Amino acid sequence: MKYEAYLFDLNGTIIDDMHFHARAWESILNKDLGANLTYDEVVLQMYGKNAELLERVFGKGHFTQEEMDRISLDKEKRYQDEFRPHLKLIDGLDMFLEKAYQAGIKMAIGSAAIPFNIDFVLDNLNLRKYFGAIVSADDVHKSKPDPETFTKAAEQLDIPFERCLVFEDAPKGIEAAQNATMDALCITTLHPEEDFKQYNNVVKFIADYRGLPLL
Structure with missing residues (x-):
């Protein structure tokens, strides 16, 4: 070896599980935060830390660190709730x-x-x-x-x-x-x-x- x-x-x-992450992000970015991104555009942004993704989409300084932490945790909870029955x-x-x-x-x-x-x-x-x-x-x-x-x-x-x-x-x-x-x-x-x-x-x-x- x-x-x-x-x-x-x-x-x-x-x-x-990446499609589940993408759907959770698509919902938060578009429905909650008004980013108006296509699904494919969301996928392209899905790398690095959650806060970095938010800064790439909305620009640095748009959210406070506390706001980004809250959005990040909300996204992960949505992802886990949807993906849990499929976890393997x-x-x-x-x-x-x-x-x-x-x-x-x-x-x-x-x-x-x-x-x-x-x-x-x-x-x-x-x-x-x-x-x-x-x-x-x-x-x-x-x-x-x-x-x-x-x-x-x-x-x-x-x-x-x-x-x-x-x-x-x-x-x-x-x-x-x-x-x-x-x-x-x-x-x-x-x-x-x-x-x-x-x-x-x-x-x-x-x-x-x-x-x-x-x-």
Whole structure:
């Protein structure tokens, strides 16, 4: 096996939930806040921290930090309420995680999600034993495509960057891995392969984890 550590994004990579996030954001941005964005325009803004998304759409200073925190939490509660009946691992990931765990490959979560959402997934699906490090939106100064999320996860696992493989579903996440000098495996839950053609660090595209060997 080439890699000593696997660094997983969460949403769209461990669970197939990005359409639920998009619908929650579409509702808040348009119905509550009057942004008047199409669904596809909402999807394009879905990277980084929630506050960063709000600032990209409305401009810096439009909301106070307290207002952005309230909007962010409201969005996550709407997302969780709608997604909870569908909460499950992407097909094949249960077997892949167990194989990696038994093989001694270190694993971490590197996500722009807030702890409220990470805990929602890890605790409800009983995944904590697999991950030796968890890096959330609250743990970094700069979110993806800045490499800090993944470099911090690698440092916590004590694995050199070049020995890490990042699992991602979003172009900005793949870019963050590239900026960290890490290879990436791309799962096409939300974005098609052509959305990643500008990156040279993708070693494999998958639709799900069924039959995926350790790398």
